[in-house]
Amino acid sequence: MSYTRFSIARQMDGDNSHVEMKLSADDEEGGETGRPEHLHANMPPRWRSGKNVCFLVIAAVLLLLIGFLIGYLSYRGRMQKASRCLDGSGKCEMSPTASYLAYGGETEEEEEVPGPPVFYWPKLRDLLSDKLSDRHLEDNLRQRANSYSFEAGQSEDETLASEIHDQFASFLLDEVWNDEHYIRLQVKGRSNNRVSILENGEEEELESPDAYVAYSKSGLAVGKPVYVNYGLKADFQRIQSQGVPLNGTIIIFRAGKITLAEKVANAKEAGAVGALMYLDPSDYKMTDVLVPFGHAHLGTGDPFTPGFPSFNHTQFPPVESSGLPRIAVQTISSQAAGKLFRMVDGDECFSDWKSGVMGGCKVMPRSTSNMAVKLSINNVMVDRKILNIFGAIKGSEEPDRYVVIGAQRDSWGPGAAKAGVGTAMLLELARVISEIVKTDGYKPRRSIIFASWSAGDYGAVGATEWLEGYSATLHAKAFTYINLDAAVLGFNHMKISASPLLYTLLERTMKGVKDPTKESGSLYDRVGSDWVKTIVPLGLDNAAFPFLAYSGIPVVSFGFCNKDEEYPFLGTAQDTVENLKMTDKLYALMRAAAEVAGQVALRLTHDHELFLDFERYSEELLAFQEKFLPYNQQVKELGLTLNWLFFARGDFQRATDALRIDIANSDRENRIVRRALNDRIMKVEYDFLSPYLSPKDAPFRHIFFGRGSHTLQSLLENLQLLRTSRSSVDVDMLKEQLALMTWTIKGAANALAGDIWDTDNEF
Structure with missing residues (x-):
């Protein structure tokens, strides 16, 4: 007839609640073992005794369950807290017990161990903004103040490389290193190149500038001058339609619209033996005597x-x-171009081709004239060693995934705007982000690499050689490149070049950056609120181009400029800090540009998922499909169809939908699952590189942004020819374009879908 007494009490040290059970007959005083005193006096009726026993048993079971639940919930709460401390996603303090459970070891001290602080995105964004310094940017830019040139591989370039290396080291970056490259450059010979006019057996020197065009054909070139506006393909087609012969001529065009290398390639294709380029006053103010440096290599x-x-x-x-180019190329001043036009006895140029030089422009001399232009090019080839300088902040979860922030270091001439601004911003971002990590305790999930490139003036040589050197791994490691070159060339407009994957992030970022040109009391308008933004295609002269078109890495390149005019000193001997200061609020603009770049980099390394909008390419493919549709009938007449290409686009759309659903249904705390999803997002850009081409023969294989017959734009141009000049269409080539384009897009869809058993076989 013994009974059980339950005692529910919480332990004082915070461990699980427990239940005490004591058998009354064994420890009560005043009775024999198993038999209490005054048995008869305390005996209840028989039926009531059974009911009490049943009640006590039920109560015991319930209390045991309650105790177990309290203990389990207490234990689970401590484990979740410990987990958050371990992965850096929350601010917390772990007790010795929690620390022991989390790390699987013993704790000797009883004091609490603090965990890493919480860095929600608004706090991280504000930290970046607060730490960026106009004064540091100004100090960094002053490195350009006292040197005439930072030509690649020369002493000034090497000295600056050493200084940047030392500064990276002083910022306590996790790794700092150099990459050496041995390259061939074409530089100016012992004497300046000469441009002369030949007429009636006499030679008159027109100009002999200090500037030159790298990779021009050396030697002499003589031919009649012909003016072809900006040197666009459309400009050449227009003048040829007028019956103007271009074989053996010297083409004259003004700077702008496309790169110098593209202009020269168009001139060579038209049969020219030489080319001259100048800065037209209608596009570039204050440039009468300025002669720009350039390169004529159609590539990087x-x-x-x-x-x-x-x-x-x-x-x-x-x-x-x-x-x-394999033709002679030289740049001249607008003053020299005006003198040349005045000496030409010929017809006026088209009304919409009017040049801003004095005296207007002439298309070419009359057929009866014996006037000609002579180019004397003395450029020579040299072998040089260049250095790329790198610094890295390693990620805490995925150190083998990184965003790269880069800037060109070298320049022909002072290069304040072309290379100085970007280099100053690069150093400031390295300093600030390192301080946020080392001092404030932020732990980026992925790594950040800061890169200073050399030989950028010769066509992104340093950046491209690095990409070629690590081509087997970079596409699977680097998920974004942020280009800082020429980030401030004006103050009332912004031009952006970017992969569609980064449009959304860039738009959101700019809405959170202060506009330094507008102030109202202590509050600033936001860049994204009313600044005019223009998305322009990446040019060959942009260091981001090979990252996107050669390596399949998403890129962003942007810069402040003036809407109605170009910065006049870029690439000239007058690209100095003093002239750049004519840009209103220079250092505030540099700071705003650095903040945009820094926010993009930090956001890509902060979130669980990569902030890359993989669904944007569905829209880009749909836009091309709409352009192809009007030619559907002409394609059918050739016995072909566009349907398979359209089906492939549909497959890509379904693959993006599937990935979006997978992300929504995934466990964000599961690092293995999260990494697998991020890898699928990272592959999107790379999968648009045509797999049917050799990177040696056709390095820019991207079907959206590359160059060659494998691109969507080339396919569209061939389809357009079906209407305008069907006899000139190579049907076999069109078949190949359709087949390879279809399977490039289908392959991208399969890769985005994930595992092989998840791909859509109902094509």
Whole structure:
């Protein structure tokens, strides 16, 4: 007839609640073992005794369950707290017990161990903004103040490289290193190149500037001058439609619209033997005597090692880039161009081609004239060693995934706007982000690499050689490149070049950056609120171009400029800090640009998922499909169809939908699942590189942004020819374009879908 007494009490040290059970007959005083005193006096009726026993048993079971639940919930709460401390996603303090449970070890001290602080995005964004300094940017830019030139591989470039290396080290970055490359550059010879006018057996020097065009054909070139506006393909087609012969001529065009290398390629295709370019006053103010430096290689990297990295141990193949111009090229001043036009006895140029030089422009001399232009090019080839300087902040979860922030360091001339601004911003971002990590305790999930490139003036040589050197791994490691070159060339407009994957992030970022040109008391308007923004295609002269078109890495390149005029000193000997200060609020603009770049980098390394809008390419494909549709009937008449191409686009759309659903249904705390999803997002850009081309023969394989017959734009141009000049269409080539384009897009869809058993086989 013994009974049980339950005692529910919470332990004082915070461990699980427990239940005490004591058998009354064994420890009560005043009775024999198993038999209490006054048995008869205390005996209840028989039926009531059974009911009490049943009640006590039920109560015991319930109390045991309650105790177990309290203990389990207490334990689970401590484990979740410990987990948050471990992965850096929340601010917390772990007790010795929680620390022991989390790390699987013993704790000797009883004091609490603090965990890493919480960094929600608004706090991280504000930290970046608060730490960026106009004064530091100004100090960094002053490195350009006292040197005439930072030509790649020369002493000034090497000295600056050493200083940047030392500054990276002083910021306590996790890794700082150099990459050496051995490249061939074309530089000016012992004497300046000359441009002369030949007429009636006499030669008159027109100009002999200090500037030159790298990779021009050396030697002499003589021909009649012909003015072709900006040197666009449409400009050449227009003048040829007027019956103007271009074989053996010297083409004159003004700067702008497309790169110098593209203009020269168009001139060579038209049969010209030489080309001259000048800065027209209608596009570039205050440039009467300025002569810009440039390069004529239709490509990026060292043109004498196409597709190969120029490391010292590489045995270079005996090949040259097909993008070398093989015609003589020189730049002249608008003053010299005006003098040349005044000496031409010929017809006035088209009304919409009017030049801003004094005296207007003439198309070419009359057929009866014996006037000609002579180019004397003295450029020589040299072998030089260049250095790329790198610094890295390693990620805490995925150190082998990184965003790269880069800027060109070298320049022909002072290069304050072309290279100085970007280099100053690069150093400031490295300093600030490192301080946020080392001092404030922020732990980026992924790594950030800061890169200073050399030989950018010769066509992104340093950046391209690095990409070629690590082409087997970079596309799977680097998920974004942020270009800082020429970030401030004005103050009332913004131009953006970017992968569609970054449109959304860039738009959101700019809405959170202060507009330094507008102030109202202590509050600033936001950049994204009313600043005019223009998305323009990436040019060959942009260091971001090979990242996107060659390596399949998403990129963003942006800069402040003036809406109605170009910065006049870019690439000239007058690209100085003093002239750049004419841009209103220079350092405030640099700070705003650095904040945009820094926010993009931090957001990409802060969130669980990569902030890349993979669904944007569905819209881009749909836009091309709408352009193709009007030619559906003409394609059918050739016995072909566009349906398979459209089906492939549909497959890509379904793959993006599936990935979006997978992300929504995934466990964000599961790092393995999260990494697998991020890998699928990272592959989107790379999968639009055509797999049917050799990167040596066609390095820019991207079907949206590359160059060649494999691109969507080339396919569209061929379809347009079906209406305008059907006889000129190569049907076999069109078949190949349709087949390869279809399977490139289908392959991108399969890769985005994930595992092979998830791909859509109902094509």
